[in-house]
Amino acid sequence: MQQQLNEKIRVEINGMRQGMFLQSENTSNPVLLFLHGGPGSPEIAFTQKHPTGLEKIFTVCWWEQRGSGISYQRNIPKEMMTIDQMISDTIAVVQYLRRRFGKDKIYIMGHSWGTVLGTLTAQRAPELFHAYIGIGQVARQEESERLAYTYMLNKFRTAGNQKMVRKFKKYPIDQGGEIGIKYLSVRSDGMQKLGIGTMHRSKSMLDCVKIVLGFKGYTWQEKLKFPMGNSFSLNCLWDFVLQSDLIKQVPRLEIPAYVLHGKFDYQVSYVIAKQFVQAIEAPLKGFYTFDRSAHSPCFEEPKKMCHILRKDVLNGKADLADKQKQE
Structure with missing residues (x-):
């Protein structure tokens, strides 16, 4: 039965209440977990000014990670802000989504820092996912x-x-x-x-500040705490992002891997992201250049992104990927 969903909730994730926004035009659609960037920069607010259209294709979970956004708390121990903890949290969120929506597997999409978390999670628990989608893929930061x-x-x-x-x-x-x-x-x-x-x-x-302040989904208190979560998470996790070498750490994924990258992106290198896709082994892989985007194709060219998701990702193909990547 077709059912729409637009919900802001907090769920117990590994002993801590964490916030998320759930959006769907049809909850029988596949489930997508969106892993935001930063560390510490949830992105649901951007969808108000720059709609992605993801909720038309998927039941989307915009989870705000431990220490970020509406999941930020002043008393979070810094020692709990580790990559292993973040991966464990991600898997716990996936399990919640699988139970709630009755899915054996879901799709995982990471943006920027979220690609580090998403790639490592997909490597650790591939049985939970149909495919991995990276936007602004980090490899050697x-x-x-x-x-x-x-x-x-x-x-x-x-x-x-x-x-x-x-x-x-x-x-x-x-x-x-x-x-x-x-x-x-x-x-x-x-x-x-x-x-x-x-x-x-x-x-x-x-x-970006105006987008967060103008978002109707946050209370004023949540808007004021947003930069605190950003600073806290960045200080805890930045060194890990900087030292990561996913080309060495993740030589193979057991699920299809898709990378969508803006041609003008220098925040996360377009060239190195291409090298990552060339190097990784996967059952299927594709690199997609967005000619009018920098670091956020999901907000800059959402129609092209959704076309790729519908035609390639959901069908287990890579027909629309850059030609040279298919050789």
């Missing part, structure tokens, strides 16, 4: 950061933007300097100005 730094510094030098050049030179990443949390705000500012960050057409990080 330290290498990605250094490539982006060099690109941005050259762009600002060429443009004669000495103010941005001075900001970047405070963090000599191109000379092996540390890629710490403090650098990320400068990096994000530069990426937004060049259209190579969150979205190709977004020129300021204030756009």
Whole structure:
């Protein structure tokens, strides 16, 4: 029986109440777990201004991970914010969704940091999933950061933007300097100005702030706590993201793997994401270039994304993938 769903709930996940939004135009559709980026940056708010259409195809779970968004609590022990804990939480959320919607398997979709969590979860428990979908696929983030730094510094030098050049030179990443949390705000500012960050057409990080503040699904208290969860999660998990090498850590997935990546993305390297797909072994794999997107094809080109999901992912094919990846 066709049933619509639009629900904001908190569920006990590994001993902690965690929040999620469930959306569906038909709850008999396949189930999709969306793993947000960051760490610490839930993305349901973006769907208000940039609808994805995912709820037309799937029953979608927009889970807000431990320490993030409406799952943030001031008393969360830092020692519980580990990759093993996050994978365990992900599997527990999957089990909840399987029970609730009566599914043997679901689809798992990760965005940015969510691709690290999604790839490692799919590697650990492939029997739970039909397929893995990565958007803005992380593979070797330290290498990605250094490539982006060099690109941005050259762009600002060429443009004669000495103010941005001075900001970047405070963090000599191109000379092996540390890629710490403090650098990320400068990096994000530069990426937004060049259209190579969150979205190709977004020129300021204030756009993201406005999206969260304008989201009707959050209370004002939840909106005010959002940056606290972002900062907390980022501080706990950033080093793991930076040190990850998924090309080495995940040589094979036992399920189909699809990677959707924006051509203008430097927040997570487009080139390295391609290398990840080329290197990984999987029953089926496909790399899909989004020509008008930077880091968020799911919000920048949602119609193309949904077409790929309907035609390829749900049918276990990769016919629409970039040609060179099918050779």
